[in-house]
Amino acid sequence: MSEKKLAIIATKGTLDWAYPPLILGSTAAALGYEVEIFFTFYGLQILKKDLDLKMSSLGNPAMPMPMPVPVLAQALPGMEAAMTSMMKAKMQKKGVASIEELRELCIEAEVKMIACQMTVDLFEFKPSELLDNVEYGGAATFFEFAGESDVNLYM
Amino acid sequence: MADFDSELDASGLNCPLPILRAKKALAAMESGKVLHIIATDPGAIKDFEAFSKQTGNELMESREEGGKFYFLIKKG
Numbered sequence: 001m002s003e004k005k006l007a008i009i010a011t012k013g014t015l016d017w018a019y020p021p022l023i024l025g026s027t028a029a030a031l032g033y034e035v036e037i038f039f040t041f042y043g044l045q046i047l048k049k050d051l052d053l054k055m056s057s058l059g060n061p062a063m064p065m066p067m068p069v070p071v072l073a074q075a076l077p078g079m080e081a082a083m084t085s086m087m088k089a090k091m092q093k094k095g096v097a098s099i100e101e102l103r104e105l106c107i108e109a110e111v112k113m114i115a116c117q118m119t120v121d122l123f124e125f126k127p128s129e130l131l132d133n134v135e136y137g138g139a140a141t142f143f144e145f146a147g148e149s150d151v152n153l154y155m
Numbered sequence: 156m157a158d159f160d161s162e163l164d165a166s167g168l169n170c171p172l173p174i175l176r177a178k179k180a181l182a183a184m185e186s187g188k189v190l191h192i193i194a195t196d197p198g199a200i201k202d203f204e205a206f207s208k209q210t211g212n213e214l215m216e217s218r219e220e221g222g223k224f225y226f227l228i229k230k231g
Binding site: 023026027030031032094095096097105 | 167168169170171172174175178195196206209210
């Protein structure tokens with residue numbers, strides 16, 4: 001069986017959006033794919049050693065809520081933290097893996113993680129803040145792998 | 156029920172953890188050995204079929220009993 005390849009671009013850094021690249025990346029690796037994920041812009045948050053991913057119901061009208069909350073009230077201080085802990089508790093209860101766990105599984109499965117050098121510089125992230133096994137590269141680095149991939153996903 | 160060599164209890168775990176744990180368990184086993192998996196995630200039924208097809212590990216059995224799902228996978 002020749003090895004298939006999956007290339008993902010991860011651009012978002014909220015708790016909910018950190019899931020798709022890590023779930024698909026780890027699963028594809030388990031199915032025998034060679035996987036590379038290119039983290040750019042807010043997606044870089046997923047590579048931080050100290051993860052502090054949050055989510056908000058604000059600007060996210062499709063998020064199921066236990067009760068209706070007016071949009072203005074969703075902007076109140078503490079709402080973002082409340083939404084984040086509500087989601088984390090729900091995920092734990094349902095047996096959904098944590099981002100930390102999925103990220104570890106990706107590393108174990110040798111998923112290659114590339115941090116976009118341009119946005120690392122833009123946001124002034126230090127390499128010491130990001131995981132040690134992260135590689136750094138640009139658009140051309142991504143295409144080197146993406147160009148010969150069977151599946152390319154943008155998230 | 157057929158005999159098996161190793162067992163993995165993935166009860167309470169949700170997608171994609173049962174598949175990832177199964178992959179890890181199979182990696183530690185020799186070819187021809189059989190892994191018994193217990194799961195509670197209803198998505199696992201289709202996922203283990205797909206896993207088996209794509210990885211060349213034979214899905215020998217897939218059944219539901221009392222709200223749990225049981226799988227036998229032979230390492231290819």
